Amino acid sequence: MKVTDQFTVMPEGTITTPAGFRAGGLHCGLKKTTRYDLGIIVCDVPAQAAGVYTLNAFQAAPLGVTQASIAVDGKLQAVLVNSGNANACTGKQGEEDARAMRTAAAKAFGVAEHHVGVTSTGVIGELLPMPKVLSGIEELPSQVKADGAEDFCQAILTTDLVQKMTCVRLTVGGKTVHVAGAAKGSGMIHPNMATMLGFITTDANIANVHLQKLLNGVTDTTFNMITVDGDTSTNDMVVAMASGLAGNESLTPEHPDWAAFEAGFRYVAEYLAKAIARDGEGATKLIEVTVAGAESQEAARAIAKTVIGSSLVKSACFGADANWGRIIAAVGRAGQPVNTETVHIQLGDIVVLEQSRPVKFDEDRALAYLKGELVQILVNLNMGNESATAWGCDLTYDYVRINAAYRT
Amino acid sequence: MKVTDQFTVMPEGTITTPAGFRAGGLHCGLKKTTRYDLGIIVCDVPAQAAGVYTLNAFQAAPLGVTQASIAVDGKLQAVLVNSGNANACTGKQGEEDARAMRTAAAKAFGVAEHHVGVTSTGVIGELLPMPKVLSGIEELPSQVKADGAEDFCQAILTTDLVQKMTCVRLTVGGKTVHVAGAAKGSGMIHPNMATMLGFITTDANIANVHLQKLLNGVTDTTFNMITVDGDTSTNDMVVAMASGLAGNESLTPEHPDWAAFEAGFRYVAEYLAKAIARDGEGATKLIEVTVAGAESQEAARAIAKTVIGSSLVKSACFGADANWGRIIAAVGRAGQPVNTETVHIQLGDIVVLEQSRPVKFDEDRALAYLKGELVQILVNLNMGNESATAWGCDLTYDYVRINAAYRT
Structure with missing residues (x-):
């Protein structure tokens, strides 16, 4: 991973460093301990959005809901996550539950339903205890804050040993732009599989079509090039959100600063991918x-x-x-x-x-x-x-x- | 694995039970212990022969020599094996060494060079200590006997915990025919990979073209359906030899007893394949x-x-x-x-x-x-x-x- 002069790594940066993003987490009762198990990233405005999803034939219910949301107008304003239950192999009830989570989050945060994404990780084949989840979602707005990235990261972790987060800063057309990311992965979800979830935030002004293409290309050489044990989860997903609040002129592949943006974006994805591999179950190196x-x-x-x-x-x-x-x-x-x-x-x-x-x-x-x-x-x-x-x-x-x- | 009334399993049968086969083994100095590391199966007559070989691009030298032998007239009269050194990734010298082993075995047993097959398993990338191997081969004829199957099996084992051998009896056109097999596999060759070697002997009268087709088909559903860790060795090989000494009328797929012969042959291959999987490194089940x-x-x-x-x-x-x-x-x-x-x-x-x-x-x-x-x-x-x-x-x-x- 080459750190070039195209961007600067910000050691203290988090997924809420890019302008417009807040985050938070809380314990709603899905994990047996008191660790956080419900979290959200919220943007002040509808953000341009892109997603990549597991190729496993048994795709968990939340993935379909997130895809459906992005399909409406290519934007997301909030991404909800729960750990402790993957909502996978849960049939029609599972789909209804994932949609109910989206509806509840939209209501709690006052955003459009189709601007909410849902992600889950945990046990396969068990129905979510929806009363706990729904009251957790109601409580979430009071827990969301500008420095809530740590809380969010706790909510996505399971047996991960370390939080995985990074942030870079670069210049696009004279404006300062940030790209940040957080991920979970490779820690075993008791009792099921090692799901990889990735969340990338940026304040760059970029249309979702370019963001999606960038995410696809970068995923091929980063997230898709890691393996802990060769098992592909039903819940793997990476979501990217661009608030546009950096105020740069719109980024396209033709823009003179595209290469710098792509390099910074790739750095974030590769950093997270390597962090997941390094934190593989039982790994020493x-x-x-x-x-x-x-x-x-x-x-x-x-x-x-x-x-x-x-x-x-x-x-x-x-x-x-x-x-x-x-x-x-x-x-x-x-x-x-x-x-x-x-x-x-x-x-x-x-x-x-x-x-x-x-x-x-x-x-x-x-x-x-x-x-x-x-x-x-x-x-x-x-x-x-x-x-x-x-x-x-x-x-x-x-x-x-x-x-x-x-x-x- | 269904045992049908088409054949009878012989609990005391070995690879020398089919008429015409003898075997033996000795310690020539490839293994650090005094365990046998050189062995041979010999047939009284040139036997119809068939072989299947690893698909790994880095095929060890002995595999090419065995293929070349069978290619001449479809027959083998002896199959030599050594453990402790795979003769793989050994370049031109390795090829010369494998051919020298063939020449030495042909001379020691008085058979044609192109009727000798060579197989190896063990360390990758080290040249064979040829003086030890060649003097071992000279000594081999005195060690070969009708009840030498156990000695042969010791010579092919490495960290395998159990010997893998089986034999069945069936009737073809009124004559008693035997099919037997021995294998090694899944025990770790210090320091390299788990090579699978299989040896099938039969006294059936069958042309090598039919034997090869049968071996291909049976391998697809037996040896090719086992995995210990997904790693395919450079040395994997299964060789089948048919002495014809049962005196049955020649077996073809059109023969009324072909189904029985195929069932017996498949039983032997499946028995060996399952024995290899069960004896996988560290396996408890x-x-x-x-x-x-x-x-x-x-x-x-x-x-x-x-x-x-x-x-x-x-x-x-x-x-x-x-x-x-x-x-x-x-x-x-x-x-x-x-x-x-x-x-x-x-x-x-x-x-x-x-x-x-x-x-x-x-x-x-x-x-x-x-x-x-x-x-x-x-x-x-x-x-x-x-x-x-x-x-x-x-x-x-x-x-x-x-x-x-x-x-x-």
Whole structure:
């Protein structure tokens, strides 16, 4: 992730730093503890909106409601989230409940129904306890504030160990613009799956059609390039909202500052994606796999994802084992063209394979490198000019412990 | 796996039970312990031969040598195997070494070079210590005997916990025919991957073209439907040899007893495949996933393999957690057509999902069932008439321990 002079990272920035956004959270009773389980991001004005949604055939009810809202006029003014219950595989009642949440939030905040998005994460196959949810929504407006980002983040977390949030500042046509993001993911929802939810806010003035295209492109190379265990949730969703309150002239791909905006937006998405991978269940380290020298983007991405998803590679990283045989085997089974004579592999700056042949390397140095918190694996196919990067984490005893636990 | 009246399982049968086969093993010094690491199956006559090979782009050297041997006249009289070194990613020297092993075995046993197959399993990327291997091969003839199957099996094992061998008897045109098999797999080759090697012997009289077709078809629904961790080795191979010494009239698909022969052959392959899955690294149980009611074989197989390969499903089985949400999520991400309203899921005979909606079930009974050594998961899509079964094992602390170990 390159931080360029196109934008500045704001260490104290949050999703409410972009002009127009407030947020909040509270405990309505979905989690057994007193931790927050209901949250909202609200904008002073209807914001240009874009969304990307899970490809899992069993899409949870809230995703359809959010899609329907954005479809009306491409705007959202509020995004509601609950944790503790995914409202997935809940049939018609689940759809009604998601719509009822939207209606209640619209009423509580005085915004149009079709300007409200709904997201959920948690247990699959259980109906929401709607009385708790609805009274929580009624109480939400009193909890929403300009510095409510932390509360919102608590409401989206489950077993995530750290909050995931970042913010950048850049200049568009002389005006200061902010892009910020928050995410949850990879923490196990007791008892179900690791849902990824992403929320991106910006005060840039940008039409939703451009925002959607930008979000699609950026998602392909960030959120879609992480894996904790290869399981795709029914609830994965990323929503972006642009308030336009920075007052810049409208951003289009032709605008001279588009590249800076895209770079800042990409930084936010990549930061969140890597934070999710690093906080993977039971993970002790972030693994970054870059495949270079591929004949096509498709091949580079497929191979990077196969390597990052290999249980054998993940276990070897946990054990700090410089086991390049597992890496090349994963490269070979990705179903993409490879030249079996030209593969180059290195761990950090330690070359272990050249022209597909093992290279003597310093095992102690490799061990020291692999024991670190970031392992960067480079695979150069030496066949073309395309490259791609994927992120994941090691496979540990704790992953098994977390995921073998009884639901009860 | 149905045992029909078409064949009889012989509990004491081995790969040398079919007429004409002998086998043996010895320690030549590839393994650090004194366990056998070199073995051979020899036939009294050139046997009709067939083989299936890994789809990994990085195919180890011995696979090419075996393919080249069979290509000459479709026959093999001996199959040599070594463990402790995979002879993979070893370049031109590796190819020369594999050919030298073939030459040495042909000389030692007095058979034609092109009637010798070579298989290897073990460390990737290290050259074979050829002096040890060649003197081992010279010594092999004195170790080969009619009851040498156990010795052969020891020579192919690595960290496999149990030997995997079976034999059936059936009648073809009034003659008694045997089909037997041995396999290794899923035990970790220190330090590399879980190679699967399968050896099938029969005394049936059958032309290699029919044997190859039978092996291809049976492999698709047996060896190709197991997964321990989704990693495909560079060395996977299954070889079948038919001595013809049962004296039956030549078997073709048109023969009235073809169905019985196919059933027996399939039993042997499925037995070995399930034994490999059950003996998966760190496994405490066998998991069997059947997908029924699919629109196509392709869809049924893809979904069954996605479910069996899900780390979340595998962890849940280890934890005896009746977590059907993970199962349906895996069904939904398999990239195959599913009707999200009609899915039925059961664990053993405990129905947990009907018409895609959760069913109240007895949690204690489910816990007791999942604690067993065999977990059968049935997913009925209720869309068509195709079905497929896949086998795997649970994901445990021991899997991580075994695979995180330093190579040193």
